[in-house]
Amino acid sequence: MDFSSKEKSLAVDFELDGFLKELDLALKQTVRDHEREINQMRLDNKVDEYRNSIEFIICKAKRILKNIED
Structure with missing residues (x-):
């Protein structure tokens, strides 16, 4: 491998590393968002259960x- 090939290889490795880091951050954010949504849905379901019980x-x-009044 000559010098320019090594430079290209390093540049590709650097770009790939940056892409993988961005992908990792995006996936982690997506997981956090979904966890938040799931927790909110669970909370909403609990509120609905309590509301139904109260009703x-x-x-x-x-x-x-009514029976007492009658």
Whole structure:
């Protein structure tokens, strides 16, 4: 390998290394974004479960009060 071939090889290695670092950062950011979305979905599901439980309790309490009033 002559000098210019070594320079080209180093340049390609440098570009590839930079590309791989950018790709790694992008993938890590994507994973963080998806983790955030998943956590938000879990939180939303918990809120919905609590809301449904509260609505069930309120409906049950209304029926009991109605029976008492009647």
